[in-house]
Amino acid sequence: MATTKLFLLLFIAMPIIIHSVNTDCDLKVGFYAASCPQAEVITSKIINEVIAIAPSLSGPLLRMFFHDCFVRGCDASILVDSPIKQAEKDAAPNQSLRGFQIIEKVKTALEQACPGVVSCADILALVARDVVAQVGGPSWEVETGRRDGMISILNEALTSLPPPSSNINSLKATFQQKGLSPKDLVVLSAGHTIGISHCSSFINRLYNFTGNENTSDPTLDSEYMERLKLKCQQNTPNNNVFVEMDPGSFRTFDEHYYELVSKRRGLFQSDAALLDDPQTKAYVDNHRYGNREDFFRDFGLSMVKMGRTQVLTGNLGQIRAVCSTVNLL
Incomplete structure:
Protein backbone atom coordinates (compact mmCIF):
# COMPACT_ATOMS: atom_id res chain seq x y z
CA MET A 1 0.00 0.00 0.00
CA ALA A 2 2.85 2.40 0.85
CA THR A 3 4.48 1.71 -2.53
CA THR A 4 1.19 2.37 -4.33
CA LYS A 5 0.75 5.67 -2.50
CA LEU A 6 4.29 6.69 -3.42
CA PHE A 7 3.67 5.92 -7.10
CA LEU A 8 0.47 7.97 -7.09
CA LEU A 9 2.27 10.84 -5.39
CA LEU A 10 4.85 10.78 -8.15
CA PHE A 11 2.04 11.18 -10.69
CA ILE A 12 0.84 14.28 -8.83
CA ALA A 13 4.37 15.71 -8.90
CA MET A 14 4.63 15.24 -12.66
CA PRO A 15 4.13 18.88 -13.78
CA ILE A 16 6.94 20.04 -11.49
CA ILE A 17 9.33 17.40 -12.79
CA ILE A 18 8.51 18.10 -16.43
CA HIS A 19 9.16 21.81 -16.13
CA SER A 20 12.41 21.17 -14.27
CA VAL A 21 14.04 19.33 -17.17
CA ASN A 22 17.47 20.69 -17.90
CA THR A 23 17.64 21.98 -21.48
CA ASP A 24 21.43 22.25 -21.47
CA CYS A 25 23.55 19.18 -22.03
CA ASP A 26 25.94 18.92 -19.09
CA LEU A 27 27.10 15.44 -19.98
CA LYS A 28 30.74 14.63 -20.59
CA VAL A 29 32.96 11.67 -21.32
CA GLY A 30 34.60 10.48 -18.09
CA PHE A 31 32.05 12.02 -15.73
CA TYR A 32 32.84 9.31 -13.15
CA ALA A 33 36.63 9.50 -13.51
CA ALA A 34 37.05 10.71 -9.92
CA SER A 35 33.86 9.52 -8.21
CA CYS A 36 33.77 5.97 -9.61
CA PRO A 37 36.80 5.38 -11.87
CA GLN A 38 35.98 1.70 -12.49
CA ALA A 39 32.35 2.32 -13.51
CA GLU A 40 32.76 1.60 -17.20
CA VAL A 41 35.15 -1.32 -16.62
CA ILE A 42 32.70 -2.97 -14.21
CA THR A 43 29.80 -2.46 -16.62
CA SER A 44 31.70 -3.79 -19.63
CA LYS A 45 32.91 -6.86 -17.76
CA ILE A 46 29.38 -7.87 -16.78
CA ILE A 47 27.95 -7.23 -20.24
CA ASN A 48 30.72 -9.14 -21.96
CA GLU A 49 30.06 -12.12 -19.71
CA VAL A 50 26.30 -11.95 -20.25
CA ILE A 51 26.39 -11.60 -24.04
CA ALA A 52 28.96 -14.38 -24.35
CA ILE A 53 26.35 -16.69 -22.81
CA ALA A 54 23.15 -15.05 -24.08
CA PRO A 55 23.84 -13.09 -27.29
CA SER A 56 20.10 -12.83 -27.96
CA LEU A 57 19.92 -10.20 -25.19
CA SER A 58 21.96 -7.73 -27.23
CA GLY A 59 18.97 -6.55 -29.27
CA PRO A 60 16.56 -5.99 -26.36
CA LEU A 61 19.22 -4.23 -24.28
CA LEU A 62 20.06 -1.89 -27.15
CA ARG A 63 16.40 -1.11 -27.77
CA MET A 64 15.86 -0.49 -24.06
CA PHE A 65 18.01 2.62 -24.39
CA PHE A 66 16.05 3.80 -27.47
CA HIS A 67 12.74 3.24 -25.70
CA ASP A 68 13.95 5.08 -22.64
CA CYS A 69 15.22 8.16 -24.46
CA PHE A 70 12.13 8.57 -26.62
CA VAL A 71 9.84 8.78 -23.58
CA ARG A 72 10.56 11.63 -21.16
CA GLY A 73 14.21 11.66 -22.24
CA CYS A 74 17.14 9.46 -21.21
CA ASP A 75 16.21 9.22 -17.53
CA ALA A 76 15.83 5.46 -16.92
CA SER A 77 12.05 5.80 -16.59
CA ILE A 78 11.76 2.61 -18.68
CA LEU A 79 13.13 0.66 -15.70
CA VAL A 80 10.61 1.70 -13.06
CA ASP A 81 8.21 -0.93 -11.73
CA SER A 82 4.62 0.04 -10.99
CA PRO A 83 2.52 -1.84 -8.42
CA ILE A 84 -0.54 -0.94 -10.51
CA LYS A 85 1.12 -1.86 -13.83
CA GLN A 86 0.96 1.69 -15.20
CA ALA A 87 4.66 2.40 -15.82
CA GLU A 88 6.38 2.65 -19.21
CA LYS A 89 7.57 -0.96 -19.13
CA ASP A 90 3.93 -2.07 -18.87
CA ALA A 91 3.00 -0.46 -22.21
CA ALA A 92 2.48 -2.77 -25.18
CA PRO A 93 5.48 -1.44 -27.18
CA ASN A 94 7.79 -2.38 -24.29
CA GLN A 95 6.48 -5.88 -23.67
CA SER A 96 9.14 -7.35 -25.96
CA LEU A 97 12.02 -5.78 -24.01
CA ARG A 98 14.15 -8.20 -22.02
CA GLY A 99 17.22 -7.94 -19.85
CA PHE A 100 15.96 -5.74 -17.03
CA GLN A 101 17.66 -8.11 -14.60
CA ILE A 102 20.98 -7.46 -16.35
CA ILE A 103 20.65 -3.73 -15.72
CA GLU A 104 19.99 -4.47 -12.05
CA LYS A 105 23.01 -6.76 -11.98
CA VAL A 106 25.22 -3.93 -13.24
CA LYS A 107 23.62 -1.51 -10.78
CA THR A 108 24.25 -3.86 -7.84
CA ALA A 109 27.91 -4.18 -8.77
CA LEU A 110 28.30 -0.41 -9.12
CA GLU A 111 26.55 0.22 -5.81
CA GLN A 112 29.03 -2.10 -4.15
CA ALA A 113 31.94 -0.25 -5.72
CA CYS A 114 30.60 3.31 -5.49
CA PRO A 115 27.37 3.63 -3.48
CA GLY A 116 24.93 6.27 -4.70
CA VAL A 117 27.13 7.53 -7.52
CA VAL A 118 26.28 5.99 -10.92
CA SER A 119 22.78 6.61 -12.29
CA CYS A 120 20.61 3.97 -13.90
CA ALA A 121 20.22 6.32 -16.88
CA ASP A 122 23.98 6.22 -17.45
CA ILE A 123 24.01 2.45 -17.02
CA LEU A 124 21.52 2.14 -19.90
CA ALA A 125 23.75 4.30 -22.11
CA LEU A 126 26.87 2.31 -21.25
CA VAL A 127 25.15 -1.05 -21.68
CA ALA A 128 23.81 -0.04 -25.11
CA ARG A 129 27.37 0.72 -26.24
CA ASP A 130 28.79 -2.45 -24.75
CA VAL A 131 26.23 -4.87 -26.22
CA VAL A 132 26.76 -3.41 -29.69
CA ALA A 133 30.52 -3.76 -29.40
CA GLN A 134 30.19 -7.30 -28.02
CA VAL A 135 28.26 -8.53 -31.10
CA GLY A 136 30.67 -7.12 -33.68
CA GLY A 137 29.54 -3.51 -33.85
CA PRO A 138 31.33 -0.25 -33.13
CA SER A 139 32.33 1.18 -29.79
CA TRP A 140 32.17 4.86 -28.94
CA GLU A 141 32.87 7.20 -26.05
CA VAL A 142 29.72 7.50 -23.95
CA GLU A 143 28.90 10.83 -22.36
CA THR A 144 27.78 10.38 -18.76
CA GLY A 145 26.38 12.54 -16.00
CA ARG A 146 22.66 11.77 -16.37
CA ARG A 147 20.45 11.50 -13.33
CA ASP A 148 17.38 9.33 -12.93
CA GLY A 149 13.82 10.52 -13.34
CA MET A 150 11.05 9.89 -10.84
CA ILE A 151 8.09 9.53 -13.19
CA SER A 152 7.12 6.62 -15.42
CA ILE A 153 3.72 6.57 -17.14
CA LEU A 154 2.35 3.88 -19.43
CA ASN A 155 0.40 6.24 -21.70
CA GLU A 156 3.49 8.32 -22.45
CA ALA A 157 5.14 5.26 -23.95
CA LEU A 158 2.09 4.71 -26.15
CA THR A 159 2.22 8.26 -27.52
CA SER A 160 5.98 8.88 -27.68
CA LEU A 161 7.42 5.69 -29.17
CA PRO A 162 7.21 5.48 -32.98
CA PRO A 163 5.21 2.36 -33.85
CA PRO A 164 6.55 -0.14 -36.42
CA SER A 165 3.72 0.92 -38.74
CA SER A 166 5.02 4.51 -38.96
CA ASN A 167 5.39 6.21 -42.34
CA MET A 306 20.25 10.56 -28.91
CA GLY A 307 21.75 10.08 -25.44
CA ARG A 308 21.53 13.84 -24.85
CA THR A 309 17.73 13.87 -25.19
CA GLN A 310 16.03 15.75 -22.32
CA VAL A 311 18.61 14.60 -19.80
CA LEU A 312 18.43 15.39 -16.11
CA THR A 313 21.75 16.65 -14.75
CA GLY A 314 23.12 18.61 -11.83
CA ASN A 315 20.63 18.62 -8.97
CA LEU A 316 17.69 17.43 -11.06
CA GLY A 317 16.28 13.93 -10.61
CA GLN A 318 18.04 11.47 -8.34
CA ILE A 319 20.47 8.56 -8.30
CA ARG A 320 18.30 5.51 -7.69
CA ALA A 321 19.62 2.90 -5.30
CA VAL A 322 17.70 0.24 -7.23
CA CYS A 323 16.90 0.88 -10.88
CA SER A 324 13.37 -0.48 -10.72
CA THR A 325 12.37 1.64 -7.74
CA VAL A 326 12.27 5.39 -7.26
CA ASN A 327 14.02 6.49 -4.05
CA LEU A 328 11.70 7.55 -1.23
CA LEU A 329 11.54 11.32 -1.05
Whole structure:
Protein backbone atom coordinates (compact mmCIF):
# COMPACT_ATOMS: atom_id res chain seq x y z
CA MET A 1 0.00 0.00 0.00
CA ALA A 2 2.85 2.40 0.85
CA THR A 3 4.48 1.71 -2.53
CA THR A 4 1.19 2.37 -4.33
CA LYS A 5 0.75 5.67 -2.50
CA LEU A 6 4.29 6.69 -3.42
CA PHE A 7 3.67 5.92 -7.10
CA LEU A 8 0.47 7.97 -7.09
CA LEU A 9 2.27 10.84 -5.39
CA LEU A 10 4.85 10.78 -8.15
CA PHE A 11 2.04 11.18 -10.69
CA ILE A 12 0.84 14.28 -8.83
CA ALA A 13 4.37 15.71 -8.90
CA MET A 14 4.63 15.24 -12.66
CA PRO A 15 4.13 18.88 -13.78
CA ILE A 16 6.94 20.04 -11.49
CA ILE A 17 9.33 17.40 -12.79
CA ILE A 18 8.51 18.10 -16.43
CA HIS A 19 9.16 21.81 -16.13
CA SER A 20 12.41 21.17 -14.27
CA VAL A 21 14.04 19.33 -17.17
CA ASN A 22 17.47 20.69 -17.90
CA THR A 23 17.64 21.98 -21.48
CA ASP A 24 21.43 22.25 -21.47
CA CYS A 25 23.55 19.18 -22.03
CA ASP A 26 25.94 18.92 -19.09
CA LEU A 27 27.10 15.44 -19.98
CA LYS A 28 30.74 14.63 -20.59
CA VAL A 29 32.96 11.67 -21.32
CA GLY A 30 34.60 10.48 -18.09
CA PHE A 31 32.05 12.02 -15.73
CA TYR A 32 32.84 9.31 -13.15
CA ALA A 33 36.63 9.50 -13.51
CA ALA A 34 37.05 10.71 -9.92
CA SER A 35 33.86 9.52 -8.21
CA CYS A 36 33.77 5.97 -9.61
CA PRO A 37 36.80 5.38 -11.87
CA GLN A 38 35.98 1.70 -12.49
CA ALA A 39 32.35 2.32 -13.51
CA GLU A 40 32.76 1.60 -17.20
CA VAL A 41 35.15 -1.32 -16.62
CA ILE A 42 32.70 -2.97 -14.21
CA THR A 43 29.80 -2.46 -16.62
CA SER A 44 31.70 -3.79 -19.63
CA LYS A 45 32.91 -6.86 -17.76
CA ILE A 46 29.38 -7.87 -16.78
CA ILE A 47 27.95 -7.23 -20.24
CA ASN A 48 30.72 -9.14 -21.96
CA GLU A 49 30.06 -12.12 -19.71
CA VAL A 50 26.30 -11.95 -20.25
CA ILE A 51 26.39 -11.60 -24.04
CA ALA A 52 28.96 -14.38 -24.35
CA ILE A 53 26.35 -16.69 -22.81
CA ALA A 54 23.15 -15.05 -24.08
CA PRO A 55 23.84 -13.09 -27.29
CA SER A 56 20.10 -12.83 -27.96
CA LEU A 57 19.92 -10.20 -25.19
CA SER A 58 21.96 -7.73 -27.23
CA GLY A 59 18.97 -6.55 -29.27
CA PRO A 60 16.56 -5.99 -26.36
CA LEU A 61 19.22 -4.23 -24.28
CA LEU A 62 20.06 -1.89 -27.15
CA ARG A 63 16.40 -1.11 -27.77
CA MET A 64 15.86 -0.49 -24.06
CA PHE A 65 18.01 2.62 -24.39
CA PHE A 66 16.05 3.80 -27.47
CA HIS A 67 12.74 3.24 -25.70
CA ASP A 68 13.95 5.08 -22.64
CA CYS A 69 15.22 8.16 -24.46
CA PHE A 70 12.13 8.57 -26.62
CA VAL A 71 9.84 8.78 -23.58
CA ARG A 72 10.56 11.63 -21.16
CA GLY A 73 14.21 11.66 -22.24
CA CYS A 74 17.14 9.46 -21.21
CA ASP A 75 16.21 9.22 -17.53
CA ALA A 76 15.83 5.46 -16.92
CA SER A 77 12.05 5.80 -16.59
CA ILE A 78 11.76 2.61 -18.68
CA LEU A 79 13.13 0.66 -15.70
CA VAL A 80 10.61 1.70 -13.06
CA ASP A 81 8.21 -0.93 -11.73
CA SER A 82 4.62 0.04 -10.99
CA PRO A 83 2.52 -1.84 -8.42
CA ILE A 84 -0.54 -0.94 -10.51
CA LYS A 85 1.12 -1.86 -13.83
CA GLN A 86 0.96 1.69 -15.20
CA ALA A 87 4.66 2.40 -15.82
CA GLU A 88 6.38 2.65 -19.21
CA LYS A 89 7.57 -0.96 -19.13
CA ASP A 90 3.93 -2.07 -18.87
CA ALA A 91 3.00 -0.46 -22.21
CA ALA A 92 2.48 -2.77 -25.18
CA PRO A 93 5.48 -1.44 -27.18
CA ASN A 94 7.79 -2.38 -24.29
CA GLN A 95 6.48 -5.88 -23.67
CA SER A 96 9.14 -7.35 -25.96
CA LEU A 97 12.02 -5.78 -24.01
CA ARG A 98 14.15 -8.20 -22.02
CA GLY A 99 17.22 -7.94 -19.85
CA PHE A 100 15.96 -5.74 -17.03
CA GLN A 101 17.66 -8.11 -14.60
CA ILE A 102 20.98 -7.46 -16.35
CA ILE A 103 20.65 -3.73 -15.72
CA GLU A 104 19.99 -4.47 -12.05
CA LYS A 105 23.01 -6.76 -11.98
CA VAL A 106 25.22 -3.93 -13.24
CA LYS A 107 23.62 -1.51 -10.78
CA THR A 108 24.25 -3.86 -7.84
CA ALA A 109 27.91 -4.18 -8.77
CA LEU A 110 28.30 -0.41 -9.12
CA GLU A 111 26.55 0.22 -5.81
CA GLN A 112 29.03 -2.10 -4.15
CA ALA A 113 31.94 -0.25 -5.72
CA CYS A 114 30.60 3.31 -5.49
CA PRO A 115 27.37 3.63 -3.48
CA GLY A 116 24.93 6.27 -4.70
CA VAL A 117 27.13 7.53 -7.52
CA VAL A 118 26.28 5.99 -10.92
CA SER A 119 22.78 6.61 -12.29
CA CYS A 120 20.61 3.97 -13.90
CA ALA A 121 20.22 6.32 -16.88
CA ASP A 122 23.98 6.22 -17.45
CA ILE A 123 24.01 2.45 -17.02
CA LEU A 124 21.52 2.14 -19.90
CA ALA A 125 23.75 4.30 -22.11
CA LEU A 126 26.87 2.31 -21.25
CA VAL A 127 25.15 -1.05 -21.68
CA ALA A 128 23.81 -0.04 -25.11
CA ARG A 129 27.37 0.72 -26.24
CA ASP A 130 28.79 -2.45 -24.75
CA VAL A 131 26.23 -4.87 -26.22
CA VAL A 132 26.76 -3.41 -29.69
CA ALA A 133 30.52 -3.76 -29.40
CA GLN A 134 30.19 -7.30 -28.02
CA VAL A 135 28.26 -8.53 -31.10
CA GLY A 136 30.67 -7.12 -33.68
CA GLY A 137 29.54 -3.51 -33.85
CA PRO A 138 31.33 -0.25 -33.13
CA SER A 139 32.33 1.18 -29.79
CA TRP A 140 32.17 4.86 -28.94
CA GLU A 141 32.87 7.20 -26.05
CA VAL A 142 29.72 7.50 -23.95
CA GLU A 143 28.90 10.83 -22.36
CA THR A 144 27.78 10.38 -18.76
CA GLY A 145 26.38 12.54 -16.00
CA ARG A 146 22.66 11.77 -16.37
CA ARG A 147 20.45 11.50 -13.33
CA ASP A 148 17.38 9.33 -12.93
CA GLY A 149 13.82 10.52 -13.34
CA MET A 150 11.05 9.89 -10.84
CA ILE A 151 8.09 9.53 -13.19
CA SER A 152 7.12 6.62 -15.42
CA ILE A 153 3.72 6.57 -17.14
CA LEU A 154 2.35 3.88 -19.43
CA ASN A 155 0.40 6.24 -21.70
CA GLU A 156 3.49 8.32 -22.45
CA ALA A 157 5.14 5.26 -23.95
CA LEU A 158 2.09 4.71 -26.15
CA THR A 159 2.22 8.26 -27.52
CA SER A 160 5.98 8.88 -27.68
CA LEU A 161 7.42 5.69 -29.17
CA PRO A 162 7.21 5.48 -32.98
CA PRO A 163 5.21 2.36 -33.85
CA PRO A 164 6.55 -0.14 -36.42
CA SER A 165 3.72 0.92 -38.74
CA SER A 166 5.02 4.51 -38.96
CA ASN A 167 5.39 6.21 -42.34
CA ILE A 168 8.35 8.41 -43.20
CA ASN A 169 6.67 11.71 -42.35
CA SER A 170 5.65 10.45 -38.93
CA LEU A 171 9.13 9.07 -38.28
CA LYS A 172 10.87 12.29 -39.27
CA ALA A 173 8.52 14.34 -37.10
CA THR A 174 9.04 12.10 -34.08
CA PHE A 175 12.81 12.18 -34.43
CA GLN A 176 12.81 15.93 -35.00
CA GLN A 177 10.95 16.41 -31.72
CA LYS A 178 13.92 14.72 -30.04
CA GLY A 179 16.44 16.89 -31.86
CA LEU A 180 17.38 14.10 -34.27
CA SER A 181 17.80 14.52 -38.01
CA PRO A 182 16.70 12.33 -40.95
CA LYS A 183 20.25 11.02 -41.02
CA ASP A 184 20.00 10.03 -37.36
CA LEU A 185 16.74 8.29 -38.22
CA VAL A 186 18.21 6.13 -40.96
CA VAL A 187 21.38 5.42 -38.97
CA LEU A 188 19.62 4.48 -35.73
CA SER A 189 17.05 2.36 -37.60
CA ALA A 190 19.92 0.00 -38.33
CA GLY A 191 19.68 -1.09 -34.70
CA HIS A 192 17.23 -3.58 -36.25
CA THR A 193 20.26 -5.48 -37.51
CA ILE A 194 20.23 -7.40 -34.20
CA GLY A 195 17.40 -9.08 -32.40
CA ILE A 196 13.97 -10.51 -33.09
CA SER A 197 10.38 -9.36 -33.35
CA HIS A 198 7.03 -11.01 -32.78
CA CYS A 199 4.47 -11.49 -35.54
CA SER A 200 2.06 -9.01 -33.97
CA SER A 201 4.39 -6.13 -34.87
CA PHE A 202 4.08 -6.63 -38.62
CA ILE A 203 1.33 -9.17 -39.35
CA ASN A 204 -0.93 -6.46 -40.79
CA ARG A 205 1.54 -6.18 -43.69
CA LEU A 206 0.82 -9.81 -44.59
CA TYR A 207 -2.96 -10.14 -44.46
CA ASN A 208 -4.97 -7.02 -43.68
CA PHE A 209 -2.85 -4.16 -44.92
CA THR A 210 -5.67 -1.91 -46.16
CA GLY A 211 -8.12 -3.00 -43.51
CA ASN A 212 -9.63 -5.56 -45.85
CA GLU A 213 -8.98 -9.27 -45.57
CA ASN A 214 -6.38 -10.81 -47.89
CA THR A 215 -4.63 -7.53 -48.70
CA SER A 216 -0.84 -7.30 -48.34
CA ASP A 217 1.69 -4.49 -48.28
CA PRO A 218 2.79 -3.99 -51.91
CA THR A 219 6.12 -2.54 -50.76
CA LEU A 220 7.13 -5.88 -49.19
CA ASP A 221 9.11 -8.28 -51.38
CA SER A 222 6.73 -11.09 -52.40
CA GLU A 223 9.18 -13.93 -51.76
CA TYR A 224 10.04 -12.60 -48.32
CA MET A 225 6.33 -12.14 -47.62
CA GLU A 226 5.60 -15.78 -48.32
CA ARG A 227 8.34 -16.84 -45.91
CA LEU A 228 6.90 -14.59 -43.22
CA LYS A 229 3.43 -16.04 -43.79
CA LEU A 230 4.78 -19.52 -43.06
CA LYS A 231 5.76 -18.36 -39.59
CA CYS A 232 2.97 -15.87 -38.93
CA GLN A 233 -0.27 -17.54 -39.95
CA GLN A 234 -3.52 -15.68 -40.33
CA ASN A 235 -6.16 -16.06 -37.60
CA THR A 236 -3.71 -18.12 -35.53
CA PRO A 237 -2.26 -16.99 -32.18
CA ASN A 238 1.26 -15.76 -32.90
CA ASN A 239 2.13 -14.19 -29.57
CA ASN A 240 5.09 -16.50 -28.97
CA VAL A 241 6.26 -16.77 -32.58
CA PHE A 242 9.33 -14.69 -33.35
CA VAL A 243 11.09 -13.67 -36.54
CA GLU A 244 14.68 -12.54 -36.99
CA MET A 245 14.76 -8.86 -37.91
CA ASP A 246 17.94 -9.36 -39.94
CA PRO A 247 17.69 -12.95 -41.22
CA GLY A 248 21.04 -14.71 -41.27
CA SER A 249 22.90 -12.23 -39.05
CA PHE A 250 20.47 -11.22 -36.32
CA ARG A 251 23.15 -11.76 -33.68
CA THR A 252 25.78 -9.72 -35.50
CA PHE A 253 25.77 -5.94 -35.66
CA ASP A 254 26.53 -5.04 -39.28
CA GLU A 255 25.33 -3.04 -42.29
CA HIS A 256 23.39 -5.98 -43.76
CA TYR A 257 20.20 -4.23 -42.62
CA TYR A 258 20.56 -1.71 -45.44
CA GLU A 259 20.84 -4.46 -48.04
CA LEU A 260 17.57 -5.94 -46.78
CA VAL A 261 15.78 -2.58 -46.81
CA SER A 262 16.99 -1.86 -50.34
CA LYS A 263 15.56 -5.21 -51.47
CA ARG A 264 12.21 -4.39 -49.84
CA ARG A 265 12.82 -6.94 -47.10
CA GLY A 266 12.74 -4.63 -44.11
CA LEU A 267 10.51 -6.32 -41.55
CA PHE A 268 8.50 -3.28 -40.47
CA GLN A 269 6.69 -0.56 -42.36
CA SER A 270 9.03 1.86 -40.60
CA ASP A 271 11.97 0.06 -42.27
CA ALA A 272 10.35 0.22 -45.71
CA ALA A 273 9.56 3.92 -45.12
CA LEU A 274 13.27 4.76 -45.29
CA LEU A 275 12.98 4.39 -49.07
CA ASP A 276 10.32 7.10 -49.24
CA ASP A 277 12.58 10.06 -48.44
CA PRO A 278 15.47 11.20 -50.67
CA GLN A 279 17.94 11.64 -47.79
CA THR A 280 17.21 8.40 -45.96
CA LYS A 281 17.03 6.45 -49.23
CA ALA A 282 20.39 7.84 -50.30
CA TYR A 283 21.95 6.57 -47.07
CA VAL A 284 20.41 3.13 -47.57
CA ASP A 285 21.69 3.00 -51.15
CA ASN A 286 25.18 4.11 -50.12
CA HIS A 287 25.47 1.37 -47.51
CA ARG A 288 23.64 -1.54 -49.09
CA TYR A 289 26.88 -3.07 -50.34
CA GLY A 290 29.12 -2.24 -47.43
CA ASN A 291 30.88 0.91 -46.23
CA ARG A 292 31.03 -0.47 -42.70
CA GLU A 293 33.54 2.00 -41.33
CA ASP A 294 31.37 4.95 -42.35
CA PHE A 295 28.22 3.37 -40.88
CA PHE A 296 29.90 2.40 -37.62
CA ARG A 297 31.19 5.95 -37.14
CA ASP A 298 27.76 7.41 -37.87
CA PHE A 299 26.01 4.99 -35.51
CA GLY A 300 28.23 5.98 -32.60
CA LEU A 301 27.69 9.68 -33.31
CA SER A 302 23.90 9.28 -33.52
CA MET A 303 23.82 7.23 -30.32
CA VAL A 304 25.70 9.99 -28.49
CA LYS A 305 23.31 12.57 -29.92
CA MET A 306 20.25 10.56 -28.91
CA GLY A 307 21.75 10.08 -25.44
CA ARG A 308 21.53 13.84 -24.85
CA THR A 309 17.73 13.87 -25.19
CA GLN A 310 16.03 15.75 -22.32
CA VAL A 311 18.61 14.60 -19.80
CA LEU A 312 18.43 15.39 -16.11
CA THR A 313 21.75 16.65 -14.75
CA GLY A 314 23.12 18.61 -11.83
CA ASN A 315 20.63 18.62 -8.97
CA LEU A 316 17.69 17.43 -11.06
CA GLY A 317 16.28 13.93 -10.61
CA GLN A 318 18.04 11.47 -8.34
CA ILE A 319 20.47 8.56 -8.30
CA ARG A 320 18.30 5.51 -7.69
CA ALA A 321 19.62 2.90 -5.30
CA VAL A 322 17.70 0.24 -7.23
CA CYS A 323 16.90 0.88 -10.88
CA SER A 324 13.37 -0.48 -10.72
CA THR A 325 12.37 1.64 -7.74
CA VAL A 326 12.27 5.39 -7.26
CA ASN A 327 14.02 6.49 -4.05
CA LEU A 328 11.70 7.55 -1.23
CA LEU A 329 11.54 11.32 -1.05
